[in-house]
Each structure stands twice: as C-alpha cells, then as structure tokens.
Amino acid sequence: MILIGELSLWVALLMAAWSGVTSFAGGSMGRDDLVVSGRRGLYATTAMIILASIGLWDALLTHDFSLSYVASHTSANMPKIYVFTAFWGGQAGSMLFWALILSIYSALAIWSVKDKARELAPFACGTLALILLFFIATTCFKANPYDRLSFVPADGKGMNPQLQNPGMAIHPPNLYLGYVATAIPFAFAIAALITRKLDATWLLIVRRWSLISWFFLTVGITLGMWWAYVELGWSGYWAWDPVENASFLPWLTGTAFLHSIMIQEKRGMLRKWNVVLVVTTFLLAIFGTFLTRSGMIESVHSFAQSPVGSWFATFFLASTGATIYFVATRLKDLEATATLESMVSREAAFLYNNLVLVGIAFSVLWGTLFPLISELVRGSKITVGPPFFNTVNIPLGLLLLALTGIGPLIAWRKASTSNLRRQFLFPTGAGITTGVVLAALGMRNGHALVAYTLAGFVSGTIGQEFYKGIGARRSIHGESLFTAVIRLIARNRRRYGGYIVHAGIVVLFCAFAGLAFKKDHDVQLKTGETKELVDPLGHKWRFVSQGISTSETLNRFVTAIGLEVFRDGERLGILTTEKRQYFDSNKQPQFEPSTEVGIRSSASLDLYMVLAGVRDETAELRISFNPLVVWVWIGGMIMAIGGLIVMWPQAERRRAPSGYVATLAPAREMASTS
Amino acid sequence: MIRRRDFLARVAISGAGLFGASLLGAQQPAAGQGSGNLFDMDQSAAKTVRKPPRRDAVKSMTDEQRDALERDVRCQCGCTLDVYICRTTDFSCQVSPAMHRDIISLVEGGYSAQEILDSFVTVYGERALMAPRRSGFNWAGYLVPFAALGIGAIALTTVLRGMQRRPGSAARVAPDAPDVTATDDEMSRLAAAIRKDE
Numbered sequence: 001m002i003l004i005g006e007l008s009l010w011v012a013l014l015m016a017a018w019s020g021v022t023s024f025a026g027g028s029m030g031r032d033d034l035v036v037s038g039r040r041g042l043y044a045t046t047a048m049i050i051l052a053s054i055g056l057w058d059a060l061l062t063h064d065f066s067l068s069y070v071a072s073h074t075s076a077n078m079p080k081i082y083v084f085t086a087f088w089g090g091q092a093g094s095m096l097f098w099a100l101i102l103s104i105y106s107a108l109a110i111w112s113v114k115d116k117a118r119e120l121a122p123f124a125c126g127t128l129a130l131i132l133l134f135f136i137a138t139t140c141f142k143a144n145p146y147d148r149l150s151f152v153p154a155d156g157k158g159m160n161p162q163l164q165n166p167g168m169a170i171h172p173p174n175l176y177l178g179y180v181a182t183a184i185p186f187a188f189a190i191a192a193l194i195t196r197k198l199d200a201t202w203l204l205i206v207r208r209w210s211l212i213s214w215f216f217l218t219v220g221i222t223l224g225m226w227w228a229y230v231e232l233g234w235s236g237y238w239a240w241d242p243v244e245n246a247s248f249l250p251w252l253t254g255t256a257f258l259h260s261i262m263i264q265e266k267r268g269m270l271r272k273w274n275v276v277l278v279v280t281t282f283l284l285a286i287f288g289t290f291l292t293r294s295g296m297i298e299s300v301h302s303f304a305q306s307p308v309g310s311w312f313a314t315f316f317l318a319s320t321g322a323t324i325y326f327v328a329t330r331l332k333d334l335e336a337t338a339t340l341e342s343m344v345s346r347e348a349a350f351l352y353n354n355l356v357l358v359g360i361a362f363s364v365l366w367g368t369l370f371p372l373i374s375e376l377v378r379g380s381k382i383t384v385g386p387p388f389f390n391t392v393n394i395p396l397g398l399l400l401l402a403l404t405g406i407g408p409l410i411a412w413r414k415a416s417t418s419n420l421r422r423q424f425l426f427p428t429g430a431g432i433t434t435g436v437v438l439a440a441l442g443m444r445n446g447h448a449l450v451a452y453t454l455a456g457f458v459s460g461t462i463g464q465e466f467y468k469g470i471g472a473r474r475s476i477h478g479e480s481l482f483t484a485v486i487r488l489i490a491r492n493r494r495r496y497g498g499y500i501v502h503a504g505i506v507v508l509f510c511a512f513a514g515l516a517f518k519k520d521h522d523v524q525l526k527t528g529e530t531k532e533l534v535d536p537l538g539h540k541w542r543f544v545s546q547g548i549s550t551s552e553t554l555n556r557f558v559t560a561i562g563l564e565v566f567r568d569g570e571r572l573g574i575l576t577t578e579k580r581q582y583f584d585s586n587k588q589p590q591f592e593p594s595t596e597v598g599i600r601s602s603a604s605l606d607l608y609m610v611l612a613g614v615r616d617e618t619a620e621l622r623i624s625f626n627p628l629v630v631w632v633w634i635g636g637m638i639m640a641i642g643g644l645i646v647m648w649p650q651a652e653r654r655r656a657p658s659g660y661v662a663t664l665a666p667a668r669e670m671a672s673t674s
Numbered sequence: 675m676i677r678r679r680d681f682l683a684r685v686a687i688s689g690a691g692l693f694g695a696s697l698l699g700a701q702q703p704a705a706g707q708g709s710g711n712l713f714d715m716d717q718s719a720a721k722t723v724r725k726p727p728r729r730d731a732v733k734s735m736t737d738e739q740r741d742a743l744e745r746d747v748r749c750q751c752g753c754t755l756d757v758y759i760c761r762t763t764d765f766s767c768q769v770s771p772a773m774h775r776d777i778i779s780l781v782e783g784g785y786s787a788q789e790i791l792d793s794f795v796t797v798y799g800e801r802a803l804m805a806p807r808r809s810g811f812n813w814a815g816y817l818v819p820f821a822a823l824g825i826g827a828i829a830l831t832t833v834l835r836g837m838q839r840r841p842g843s844a845a846r847v848a849p850d851a852p853d854v855t856a857t858d859d860e861m862s863r864l865a866a867a868i869r870k871d872e
Contacts, residue, residue: 363819387805
C-alpha cells in the first residue's frame with residue numbers, strides 16, 4: 001500500500017499538470033474535448049491524492065519506521081488516534097493533507113458547476129489544477145512524506161506531547177478546510193476575469209465557497225484558541241502568534257467579502273472590490289503559510305528552517321503577479337451597474353465595515369511583519385508581542401463592534417432622518433443603559449466599559465430586528481412565538497443567520513473584555529498547606545494541598561498535585577494539575593516536560609491552575625481567575641451555528657430570481673379575491 | 675544557514691524579481707532538523723543583568739508591580755512568552771527564572787521599572803521587550819495602521835461621493851426601483867400578497 005501511495009503521488013503530479021494545461025487550452029480554443037479531458041484529469045488527480053493519503057495513513061498506523069516522516073512524528077507506544085492525526089502533525093504530511101483537501105474540494109466544485117457555468121468551469125478547473133500542481137510538486141520535491149531513511153529505527157521519535165490533545169486532532173483539519181476553501185473562489189475569480197463574466201452564476205459559486213471557508217476558519221480558530229487554553233498552560237487563548245495571525249488574516253478579508261458581496265447582489269456595485277477581496281483572501285492564506293513555514297518569523301508553532309518556504313514565496317509572487325495582471329486588464333469589465341444614492345445607506349455602512357475589517361487585517365499583517373521591517377530599516381531585532389497588538393487592535397475591534405450594530409439599522413439605498421431616529425432609539429438606549437449600569441456597579445476599566453456598552457448596543461440592534469420580524473409574522477400569520485422564530489429564520493436564512501453570527505461576535509467581545517479583570521497568583525504549597533485567595537468578583541477561595549503524586553502510564557511519567565477547592569466556604573471538589581514527561585518505548589525521555597492544567601469552568605469565571613514544578617517537596621503553582629472564558633467557546637459556537645444557517649441551501653422555489661420585482665395587484669382585484 | 679539580516683538585505687537589494695531566488699539560497703534545511711512544529715528551547719540564552727544596589731536601597735515596587743513588569747519582558751528561551759508567564763508555567767525553562775532573579779535583584783537594588791527595562795535592553799537588545807518602545811522608527815509600527823485606516827476612510831468617502839455624483843446614474847437605477855413610500859392600503863395589499871405566497 002505504501003508503494004502504491006508513493007507512486008500515486010507522482011502520478012498525481014503528472015495528472016495535475018495535464019489537467020491544468022488541457023483545461024486552459026480547451027477553454028481558450030473552445031474545444032470541448034480538451035475541456036472534458038482537463039476535468040477528468042482533475043478527477044484522476046483527486047483519486048491519486050486519495051490513494052497517496054491512504055498510503056501514508058497505512059504507513060503511520062503500521063509503524064513503518066523506514067519512512068522518515070513516520071519515524072519523526074510517531075512512536076510505537078503512541079495512542080492510535082494521535083498516530084492517525086500525525087498525518088498533518090508535520091511538514092510533509094500537512095502538505096499532502098493540504099493537497100488532499102484541495103483535490104477533493106476542486107473535484108466537488110468543478111463537478112457541481114460543469115453544466116451551470118460552462119464558460120467559467122474550464123478556467124477555474126485549470127487554475128485549481130495549477131494550484132494543486134504546486135502543492136503536489138512541493139510535496140514530491142521538498143517535503144515528501146515517503147522519503148526513506150537509510151536504516152530502520154526500532155522506534156520513532158514520537159509526537160510532541162502538546163500535539164497529543166483532542167483539540168489538536170480536530171483544530172488543524174478545520175483550519176486547513178478553511179484555508180484551502182479560499183482557493184475555490186480564487187479560481188473562479190481568475191476564471192471570471194479571464195472570461196470577463198462576473199455574473200450571477202459567478203456570485204453564487206464564489207459566495208457558497210467563501211461561506212464554507214469562513215465557517216471552517218471560524219471553527220478552526222475557535223478550536224485553536226481552546227487548544228491553546230487547555231494545553232499550553234499560559235492561561236490565555238490568543239497570543240498574536242504569527243501562526244494565529246496567519247489564520248486570522250483570511251478570516252478578516254473573507255468576512256469583509258461576505259458583507260460586500262451583498263451589495264453586488266442587491267445593487268450591482270463593488271465588483272472590482274469583491275474580486276480584490278476574493279483573491280486577497282486566498283493570497284493571504286498562501287502568504288501566511290509562507291511566513292510560518294519559511295522560518296522568517298519567530299513563532300511557537302513555526303516549522304523552523306523548512307525547505308518549502310522558498311517555493312511558497314515563489315508561488316505567492318507568481319499568483320499575485322497573475323492576479324494583478326488580470327484585474328488591471330479587466331477594470332472596464334468590472335464597472336458598477338448602479339451607483340450610490342446616499343452616504344446614509346446600508347451600502348455605505350457595509351463599505352465602512354469593510355474598511356475596518358481590511359484595516360484590522362492590515363494592522364495584524366503589519367504587526368506580524370514589523371520585526372522584519374524594523375530589522376531591515378534599523379538593523380536591530382525587536383519583539384512585537386501582545387501588548388503591541390492589543391494597543392493597535394483593541395480600538396479597531398471596538399470600532400468594528402460598533403459597525404456591527406450600525407449596519408443593520410440603516411436602510412438600503414437611502415435612510416431618512418425619521419427612519420434613523422426610529423431605528424437607533426432602542427439599540428442606543430440599550431447600549432447607554434448597559435454602560436451606565438456597569439459604571440454604577442463600579443466598573444472602571446475604560447476598554448471593558450466601552451466594549452460592554454457597544455455590546456449592549458449591538459444586542460439591542462439584533463433584538464430589535466428579531467422583535468420586528470417575529471412581530472410581523474405573528475400579526476400576519478397568527479403564529480405562536482416559537483413557530484414565528486423558526487419560520488422567520490428558515491424563510492430568510494441569510495439575514496437572520498447573519499444576525500446570529502453577530503450575536504456570537506457580541507458574546508466573544510464580552511468574553512474578551514472579561515480578561516481585563518483577570519487575576520494571577522503565584523502559590524507555593526506543601527502537602528496539607530492552605531492558601532486563600534479572592535477572585536475578581538469578590539468570592540473567597542480556599543485551596544488545600546492534597547499532596548504530590550507520581551505515576552506512570554502508557555507513554556509518560558506524571559507528577560500531579562490535587563487541591564481541595566472551597567469557594568465562600570462551600571467545598572467544590574478536588575482540582576488536579578500535572579507535569580508530564582513523555583518517554584519512548586525504551587523509556588527514554590522525549591521532549592521537554594509538558595503541563596496539564598486544571599480548569600474549573602463556570603459562566604462567570606474559570607479557575608485555572610498550573611503546576612509549574614516541584615521543588616523541595618513544595619509544589620509551585622500559578623492559580624488564575626479568568627473571567628468569562630467559557631463565553632469564548634460559546635460565542636464561537638454561536639457564530640458557527642449562524643454560519644451553518646446562512647450556508648444551508650434555500651429551497652429553489654423560495655429563492656428570488658436575480659432582478660426580481662414585486663408587483664402589487666390592483667386594489668379592485670385584491671378586493672374581489674379577498 | 676543564512677542570517678535573517680543578510681536575507682533581508684538581499685531582498686531589499688535584489689527586488690521582487692530576485693526575491694524567490696534569494697530565498698532559495700536562504701532556505702536550506704539544517705542537517706538532522708526535524709520538521710515537527712513547536713519550538714526547541716535555547717537554555718543558554720540567559721545573560722546576566724545586574725547592577726550594584728543603590729545606596730540605602732529599598733524595594734522599588736511591590737510583588738504585584740514586579741509581576742506586571744515581568745509581563746513586559748520577553749523570555750529569551752524561544753517560547754515567545756513574557757518572563758512572568760514562562761516562569762510560572764514551565765519549570766523546564768531555565769531562562770525565565772534567571773531573568774526573574776535579575777529583576778528581583780534590580781527591584782531590591784532600588785531601580786525603577788523604566789531603569790530595569792533599560793537594563794534588559796542594554797544587555798539583550800530591544801527584543802528583550804514584549805512590545806517595541808514608543809520612540810523613533812517604532813512609532814511607524816504603532817501609527818501606520820491608524821494612518822492607513824484614516825487614509826482609507828478619506829479615500830472611501832471620496833469614492834462614495836464620486837459614485838453619488840456620477841452623471842446619468844439615476845436614470846440607470848430609477849426605472850427598476852422607484853423610490854416611493856407605500857401607503858397603508860398598499861402595505862395591507864403587500865401583506866396579503868405575502869400571506870398568499872406562503
């Protein structure tokens with residue numbers, strides 16, 4: 001199977017090249033035979049990549065340590081689930097995994113549109129085949145998981161223990177699914193530029209795949225935050241690490257696109273801008289990958305001194321150059337078919353929302369690259385860490401939160417003063433009330449106060465939109481509240497699914513602001529000793545050490561401490577935290593010791609406990625009170641659910657055709673029918 | 675392995691066309707280097723940052739203030755965390771505890787927070803700080819995002835105003851979408867039409 005897998009990889013390389021060439025040739029010359037051949041070449045590439053992937057999984061699960069990749073990332077005593085996930089745990093495997101997802105996506109995308117978008121499909125197929133060619137070539141020549149060792153070791157090196165976590169098993173695939181999906185809108189954007197056809201079919205395809213990308217990026221980023229929180233032990237979930245930033249960048253531009261595409265759908269405007277956003281999202285995904293795999297930027301996660309960086313740089317530059325050429329030569333075809341009627345309109349609000357989203361993307365990119373820029377200009381190395389990103393991005397984030405509430409309140413085309421007054425009254429009141437109440441309760445942190453005030457405002461907007469919609473349904477159809485809610489969302493999934501995403505954003509911002517009240521404590525405890533602490537909400541906590549224990553399990557030595565926890569005198573149970581030293585099948589230590597944190601979550605705060613180490617029979621711990629963290633995961637879930645609602649296909653009969661114009665029957669006719 | 679500074683210089687000189695080529699030279703894998711992610715610690719990165727205590731020195735800050743100060747100093751082991759987080763998270767790091775001891779020594783020697791940060795910058799360079807100082811070229815780091823956003827806002831407003839004034843624009847939009855306010859009668863008929871449709 002391994003030999004078949006390796007062979008399949010090389011056949012896939014040839015198939016992808018064939019598919020790319022014949023698809024472009026067929027599309028340019030109008031030859032259907034070549035177009036069909038190119039499409040079949042893409043399907044064949046997908047089949048070959050699937051075979052290559054099965055081969056690698058087979059090698060991993062059978063512990064074939066003759067393969068360098070298997071020996072470097074697994075060991076005989078690793079749990080099977082992590083042996084399986086080792087597929088994407090290292091450089092070479094992750095490149096093949098990328099190619100696997102891209103090939104399946106590509107085949108699905110082309111298969112689903114081959115009859116609907118006959119002019120676009122050959123060029124989209126060709127573009128996707130060329131992107132695939134790059135990934136397969138990089139895998140074959142620079143990071144081949146089938147590379148063999150000159151000898152067969154008795155056991156492998158194993159996987160970094162911090163990757164042996166359920167979060168790590170599912171978070172990277174989600175991120176890859178999101179990253180890779182950006183290639184499909186990009187391919188169709190290139191196809192549309194080549195054919196000069198940015199019509200409704202293009203919009204439909206691009207929007208669908210952009211939503212898929214956005215959904216998986218959202219889930220992947222949230223899971224990544226969760227993994228960092230429960231596994232890395234630094235008591236946070238976002239550190240502005242370059243790898244985190246690399247996933248955030250396409251999410252930001254993708255979100256901007258999903259807003260601005262509505263303007264193109266409804267008004268025929270922003271065609272140039274939308275194309276730019278689609279291609280930028282893909283290019284940022286590639287650029288982020290280049291940054292983190294080239295070793296140029298220091299990162300906890302980076303694949304240091306990786307040989308694929310130069311290939312990614314070349315691919316990124318070539319893709320950017322081609323995109324600039326196509327956009328520049330098609331500017332006239334991208335002219336808007338309508339114009340703006342008023343600066344006080346939803347179109348304008350969406351554009352300012354786009355500006356802020358792209359502005360945040362720029363500031364994140366700028367901060368990520370600033371160490372390099374500074375070194376180039378001044379010759380001295382600097383660190384751009386969380387304090388920098390927080391200084392720059394918190395104000396921008398709050399501005400974005402405000403626009404999240406403002407946009408839906410402004411009418412399309414033109415909003416009148418009376419309309420604005422009526423629409424803004426309740427949300428503004430909700431925001432101000434929230435701020436005043438929190439200030440009266442003693443909240444003095446400026447950023448948090450602004451965040452909660454804006455959260456109140458946006459919640460007011462969302463609540464008002466639902467209230468009006470539900471009210472209208474109940475008065476027109478006489479539905480129950482429950483039925484009205486369900487049907488309101490079901491009949492207009494894009495609009496109300498979008499509001500649910502906004503609700504998730506509100507929850508996230510509230511949770512982020514909660515960290516302003518975080519408290520950390522260094523604690524030293526011998527067996528039986530007690531420590532009393534006060535959390536940010538004023539509750540008194542008591543911790544009683546139950547002693548330090550050591551044990552040995554499948555592939556690790558464990559040093560653990562249990563603390564009996566009391567809050568305001570009430571016993572809550574025993575919370576444990578561990579230090580783990582992983583070993584190989586010869587009991588030789590592997591990797592640095594890792595930490596298993598003890599977390600007790602509640603709606604108001606997390607008790608977060610880390611065993612830093614043991615010295616002279618004294619456990620050294622950090623005990624943190626992290627307010628509202630659980631709402632980060634809930635906010636992420638709400639966003640994902642909202643995204644699913646937006647993505648869920650609407651029945652054809654319900655979808656209004658492009659250019660749909662509602663006409664009213666004459667009054668007399670209505671009277672006679674009623 | 676080429677140094678990052680040399681690499682950057684090459685990029686600057688050779689321009690975009692040679693960018694890929696210079697990278698090809700820069701990206702040779704080190705022998706025996708695994709490709710797994712997460713980092714390898716540099717346990718030898720700690721340097722001594724000590725100063726003689728001031729005469730009649732008293733502790734310059736409380737333990738809480740010292741912990742807050744340690745959040746502005748970056749551990750040099752390669753973890754990308756600050757000294758406080760690193761030392762309270764991971765006992766296997768020998769760098770952050772050493773930096774912590776230096777900070778305690780300077781605090782007890784009567785040095786202020788700024789003087790302590792300056793001492794670390796003198797020994798390790800500016801990368802000892804978790805964020806660049808707000809001075810000189812570093813201001814570009816802090817201000818460029820806001821400047822870009824400001825310029826973007828001005829440009830967007832200008833473009834939007836231009837889109838409003840485009841001649842003949844009304845004629846293209848108006849026939850499909852007359853801007854009228856519905857009467858109560860029309861609204862009730864619209865409601866009836868929706869009911870019928872559903």
